[in-house]
Amino acid sequence: MNNVLSGVWALLLGIVLIMLGNGMHFTLIGLRGGIEGFSSTELAIVTSGYFMGFLSGARYTPLLIQRVGHVRVFAALGSFMSAALIALPLLAEPWAWTLLRVLVGFCMSGIYVTSESWLNAAATNETRGKVLSAYMMAQTLGIIGAQGLLTLGDAGTSVLFICASILVSISFAPILLSAAAAPVVSVARPMSLSNLFNVSPLGAIGIFLLGGVYAIQSGMGAVFGTQIGLSSTHIALFVAMLFAGALVMQTPIGWLSDRMDRRILICGLSVMGAGSSMMGWMAGDALWPLIAAAFFAGGVTTPLYALLLAYTNDSLSAEDMPGASGGLVFAFGLGAILGPLAAGGMMEGIDPYAFWLVIAATFVAIALYALYQMTQQAMVPVSETDSYLNILPTASPLVVEVAGEWAHEHAEDEHEAREHEEEYEGEPALESERESTLEPELPGAELPATRQ
Incomplete structure (x- = not known):
């Protein structure tokens, strides 16, 4: 593993720094929005704005890269994102935040x-499989670490927003200084949702619904914490647990995924997510039950995303995987746009605890x-x-496509290895059977009986 990381550590460091800045701003939106008196519906629209920008960025950034190159696109998007993060506390209006979040989402996707x-x-x-795994771990650790940084300042000032901007800005140095010749970026045209549904109904519907769950958890979690009266430190801990659960549960879920009917596992994890959400609903404002609910409800969300991708790929030929990857990312993005709107409306119409009810109902629908x-x-x-x-839900269509191809090739290699193993194990048994068949026909086989 050390040999693998030696060639990409600078890139991974840059990713961690980006996620520290982006993770801080996600939670800051909820904290500062509460201070400014924004309603749940207004903050839900702001949250959806990010995913609108993210979805459009995934579609158009490859075209920009083909026109002007990686470095220019990367530098431009980084500059716009840093400026947007600083502008958030200066333009504390819902409409301005929505536009800025669309811009931030577009830049992050690019x-x-x-x-x-x-x-x-x-x-x-x-090394591709290990590199991708290290990349996903770097992203998750960055998001979790960002919540710790939030405890060092006051969301009522501009300091934390400026810190997030600085982290994003300095993240470009290790990435640009370590990047070799710019590779060719060609993302396949996404498969239409109707075709995706025909190929894998559960993959299409499941990933759409899961998009709503992920966006509610990541975008509305801090809003929920603010409205029930949690302190900034406890809100940061609550959001961190949504992602820490995924870090712990990803490996055992992945192990099970390769050894059983994935539909049963999808159903079981969804039931677990619904049960954890109901536990959070019943917990009220009790901190540790809320933390436990966040750990398990968030812990199944990210693995479910990877599981639905793997399940969909099982129904595809190698030629269809690239287009299906884009279609799945698009379906997830649509869900991520609509999910916060539903949660925000329910939280304002009923009470803040409707946050858990919407998540639980969505998990039940998947199950x-x-x-x-x-x-x-x-x-x-x-x-x-x-x-x-x-694979994390924040991954671009490029990584989803590459990961799908790697998973397909890796499965074929393992299948061939098992076949060779079985053949090798069968050879001694076959040789033993031949010897036992030939043994009575050997010339001296009946000599002891003749002597008697």
């Missing part, structure tokens, strides 16, 4: 595409649809499924 293309170019076929699909389609044999890889 930053992901460019940095991930460099990261992919730095990996080889043998029920997974159960329904088990009655409609036969199980794909485990030996024919692709490998699981822990």
